[in-house]
Amino acid sequence: MNPPSDDSDVSEQRHPMKTRCAGGQGGDSPGMDPKKWITFKDLHDQVTQLLSTKLNPCNIKQCKSKLDILKKCSYYLEVMRQDTLHQPDPQQQQNYLSNSTILHLIDPWKFQRMKKLGHSQVQIQLSLLEELYEQFCKGKVEMEAIASQSDYGYQEVDHINGRIAHLIKALTDFDSTLMPGELHTKHRLISETGSTKMPQIHLRLSVKMPVMFDTSRSEALADCARLHWEIAGQEQQEPREQFEIRYKLLQPTNTEEGNQLGTVTCNSYCIQVNNLLPQRCYEFTVKRADACCLVYGFWNDTMVLRTTPLSPGGFTGSQEKRRRLFPW
Secondary structure: OOOOOOHHHHHHHHOHHHHHHOOOHHHOOOOOOHHHHHHHHHHHHHHHHHHHOOOOHHHHHHHHHHHHHHHHOEEEEEEEEHHHHOOOOHHHHHHOOOHHHHHHHOOHHHHHHHHHHHHHHHHHHHHHHHHHHHHHHHHHHHHHHHHOOOOOOHHHHHHHHHHHHHHHHHHHHHHHOOOOOEEOOOOOOOOOEOOEOOOOEEEEEEEEOOEEEOOOOOEEOOOOEEEEEEEOOOOOOOOOOOEEEEEEEOOOOOHHHHOOEEEEEEOOOEEEEOOOOOOOEEEEEEEEOOOOOEEEOOOOEEEEEEOOOOEOOOEOHHHHHHHHHOOO
């Protein structure tokens, strides 16, 4: 049996970097120029601090979650009236127009052009976020490799400092990307008409969190499905928007079954889809109903539910429930 190693051997095995970095008295590294040792130790501390803070696994995971959510969001063109920043004189309120009226007064061709501009801006920023996230992942691997080195050459020092600065800037850019911002126009979107006062307007991008199924509350019976959904990260309130629900039978076996599909629009957070076939799988999707101001929002949540068999006696799920409640 080999004799047990002493404490210094165990410490060296567990912390090889500590052994390589720590030298003799005063933290000097034997065989290394003192100035070079100070540079090495300072740079090594910066790398390890970056790995333990901005590039730690938790922070990287949060960046990934933010990216995934933003890719599922809906982006809209919002009309901002400059005159609403100040309360108008009550005697002149008849000269002011509502936002809905202003939207109809905007030149349709110019508005469509601004929607295309907004779409391109969101698309570019989402691509930028993906690129920045990939830089974090690659940078983390690179910093871990640098942290494991026992010495840096003078030429490497400048490169490492540059990489640290680049990664910190990328993290800052990631946090500031896709903040709602104003879209600049070269020309007026509304022309003056007669004596009616036309307010100055601005267009800006606004973002809405994705709509997602509540799988814990959604269920399928023999002949229907009860679907519930919610807006990610928001408390359940009365919706001020409409939602579009699509459904279809998976793997239909004939033409009649192929017609088991449809689209339903509602303005609540739940709906019941009827006239389904028992013991079959249906695919359901939910999203916000398209609006004239929508510029980007391709994602919709999808869920598959299997309807239950008919109960003994040939009752469907809803009929069986009524039969139990009212047996007469």
